[in-house]
Amino acid sequence: METLTFEYRATRTIHQRSHVGVVGSGDLEVLLEPSSNGQAQITIRTGSEGFGDAWKAVLDRFFLVNDIAAKVTINDFGATPGVVNLRLAQALEVSQDVPHHQR
Amino acid sequence: MEFHPHDLLKLKGEEDLICDSPLQDWVKESLSRAPFVVVRRAPLMKKLVPVGVRGESRSERFAAFIPYDKILETITPEQLVEKTSWEQNERFHFIDALQSLPHVSKTLSRFSENWGPTGSVGFELASNVYTAKPTSDLDLVVRTPSLLPMELAVDLKTQISKVKVRVDVQLETPNGAIALDEYSNGKSPVLLRTENGPQLVKIQEIWNT
Known part of the structure; x- marks a missing residue:
């Protein structure tokens, strides 16, 4: 088990x-x-060790586009970068409270 | 020839794999211990099947291809159930995930005829090489060619949660695979694993053609 931070x-806020x-x-x-300290702080717990660079690449890109002030906690079970990116986008959407998928 | 993700293919050895990057040492060791590869969820290339090599740890996974004519044997998750292969496994009493299979088998037979163990347990049952760990989850694939009604999904999740290991069920739909845990939650969207990568789909559209 490895923990990455x-x-x-960040300049934008999330609602919930x-x-x-x-x-x-x-x-x-x-x-x-939501966080009020003007930062996105990400903590990842993963069972797949040695993928720090891959995480950095996915997170750099995501948080460059989505500069949200938030505390982000990730429990990883060997997800691929594609799955990580989708789940982050999904979490962001829910946090902005626009559940149009359910309409 | 038809291949599905999670099928295990037996090969002669590392020399039969085609890959973009050089084989790491652990890949060679792993194949000499158990000459089996797992079919990956990726588009079939002409006469080449996308496969993965498993190592001992979760971070050891290696992507490659195998030509049709180098495949010595195909073992599907369903075949492991038909043979009730866990009954012959010598580590049945030491590995909870193996020990839970009779109960799981009884439960699942009410929901689907087509299911089977994948992951480390499936690999061990197919190869007869020690792969599962005492802490291993039980990974299962359940074929759901048509919509699995939500009440059934919730019932299945409840029944399957009664065993003493964590059971991770992937529902294999014609469009890709979803996690039973997520589907039975009833929330939309859900993550669908397709051969062209993962995508989020509306829960009511999972089985749409």
Whole structure:
């Protein structure tokens, strides 16, 4: 088990806490919580060790485009970068409270 | 020839794999221990099947291709159930994930005829090489060619949660695979794993053609 942390400057806020994803092979859980310190602070717990660079690449890109002030907690179960990116986007959408998928 | 993600293919050895990057040492060791590869969820290339090599740890996964004519044997997750292969496994009493299979089998037979173990347990049952760990989850694939009604999904999740290991069920739909845990939650969207990568789909559109 490895814990990774990343930080990005942020200007935008999110409206509410969100929790998406599942505990299961090749997937991950993402918890987004609003934060007021002008940063995105990401903590990742993963069972797949040695992928720090891959995480950095996915997160750099995501938080450059989405500069949200939030505490982000990720429990990873060996998700691919594609799955990570989708789950982050999903968590962001839920946190902005536009559940149009359910309309 | 037809291949599905999670099928296990037996090969002669590392020399039969086609890959973009050089084989790492662990890949060679792994194949000499158990000459089996797992079919990956990726488009079939002409006469080449996308496969993955498993290593001992979760971070050891290697993507490659195998030509049709180098495949010695195909073992599907369903075949492991037909043979009730866990009954012959010598580690049945040491590995909870193996031990839970009789119960899981009884439960699942009410929901689908086509299911089977994947992951480390499936690999061990197919190869007879120690792969599962005492802490291993039980990964299963359940074929759901048509819509699985939500009440059934919730019932299945409840029943399957009664065993003492964590059971991770992937529902294999004609469009790709979804996690039972996520589907039975009832929330939209859900993550669908397709051969062209993962995507989020509306829950009511999972089985749409």
